[in-house]
Amino acid sequence: MAEISSPAQQAQRLFKQHEEDEHMDPAASCSPSRSPMQTPIGQRFGRRKMMHQVPARPLKKKKLRFFSAGAIIPHAKKHGEGEDAMFISQEGSAIGVSDGVGGWIEMGVDSGEYSRELMDNAKRFVQDSGSTDPVEILTASYDASQKKGTATACVMTIEDDVMRCVNLGDSGFIVLRPSAEGYFIVSVSKEQQHYFNCPKQLGTNSLDLPHDADRYEETLREGDLVIMGTDGLFDNLGVDDIIDILGMSDHEFSCEDADLRKFSHMLARGAYKVSQIPTYVSPFARAAQEHGIDHDGGKEDDITVIFAVVGRDPFDSEEPEHYLPPSAFPQVSKDGVSSSPASVYHDYESNSASPASTISFSSPSRMQTDDDDDDEETYNFGVASMMEE
Secondary structure, rough: OOOOOOHHHHHHHHHHHHHHHOOHHHHOOOOOOOOOOHHHHHHOOOOOHHOOOOOOOOOOOOEEEEEEEEEEEOOOOOOOOEEEEEEEEEOOOOEEEEOOHHHHHOOOOHHHHHHHHHEEEHHHHHHHHHHOHHHHHHHHHHHHOOOEEEEEEEEEEEEEEEEEEEEEEEOOOEEEEOOOOEEEEEOOOOEEEEEEEEEEEEEOOOOOOOHHEEEEEEEOOOOEEEEEEEEHHHHOOHHHHHHHHOOOOOOOOOOOOHHHHHHHHHHHHHHHHHHOOOOOOOOOHHHHHHOOOOOOOOOOOOOOEEEEEEOOOOOOOOOOOOOOOOOOEEEOOOOOOEEEEEEEEOOOOOOOOOOOOOOOOOOOOOOOOOOOOOOOOOOHHHHHOOOOO
16 A cells, blocks of 8 residues: 655655755756656755745735816805815715805805815715715715705715715716717716706705715726816806817826816816806806796806816825815906905815915916917817807
8 A cells, every 4th residue: 555645744755855956967957858847846846836836916906096186266256265165085085066055145144164064074074984975975974064054065986996976956977988989978967956046955944955865876997087066067068068178188188186187177267268258058048048037158156176087096005195286266356357366175185175275376267269379377178269258
C-alpha cells in the first residue's frame, strides 16, 4: 500500500527537493535536452510560489458619484441674498435645490431663510447619517426646519449606479447622456402646481408634505450629465435651449473644476439673459399663454443651477475631494448697471447653505455674442447668439 503523507510531510519533501535543485548545475537544468516539465519543480516555480500561490485579487470597481458645481444669481430687482438655496454633499452622493416662495415678502417674511435652512439641514443629515434615500433626507430636513416661510425642494442621490430623486414644486432636473448623435434625455422631472404659478411647497401653514413629492429612479452611467435648478432656470430655458448651451462644448465633459464651474455659470447666465428680454418666447411665457395669461418674454427670478457629471470616485474613500472654490456674480440694478456683488453659492466648503465668499465677476447682463470681442470671462451660447445686446 502506498504511504499517505500529510501536508507537512509533503512540504518537507518539496523543501528538500528545492535544496537539492539549488546545488545542481544551472547549465544542466536548462539544457535543450531537458524539457520544462523535467526541470526540477523548485527551479520552475521557486520555493515561495510553490508553497503559497495567492490568486490575484480582483480590482474593486470604483463607485459612481456626482462631481458638481453650482451657481445662484439673485433676482435683479430684489435686495439681499435672494430666496433660492442649494447644497452639494462633500462625498458627492447628494445634491439639492430649494426656492423660497416670494409671496411671503408681503407679510414681512424672507422665505429665503427657510429655503436655506431646508438645504442646510439636508446637507447636514447626509453628512451625519450617510443616507442616500432622498425621501428620508427631505423628510429629516423638513422636520428639523423651524424658520417661517415655504419653499419648493428637489433632492437627488446616487448609490452604486442608481439615481433616486424627489421633487416637490416647480424646481426640477434633467439627466442627459452624451452620444455621437447628440444628447439622449435619460430622465426629466415634471413640475407640481396647485394652479398656474402656485407650486406645491413645504413649510409654514402648507398642507404639502415630503411624501407628496414625485419620485424618480434611473440607472446612470459614467459620463451622464445632471442639470438641477429652480424655476428661475426652467422658466427661462427649455430642454432644447439647455442642450444648445451644452452643445457648444468642443471637448468631452470632465469632472475638472473648471468645466463644472464653466457650465454651471453658462446655464445660469443664459437663463438670466433670457429673463431680461421682453420679447423672448420663454417656457414661462408659453405656459402663461396656455392658461390664458398675457405674458411676454422671460421671467425675472432668482436663478439656481447645479451642473453635475457622473463619474467614478478617484479615491473611493470617505475623504472628500476638494473641488469647488467660491465664485460670484454681481447683482444687477434695474437699469442693468452692476452694483454690489451678490454671492453665487455652492456651499461645498461651508457648513451651511449661506454664501461662502464673493469674487468680482462680469455682469450677467453683459453676455458675449458673436459681435463681442473682449477678454471678460463670458460665454456665447445658442439662446443668446440670436439676440441683440
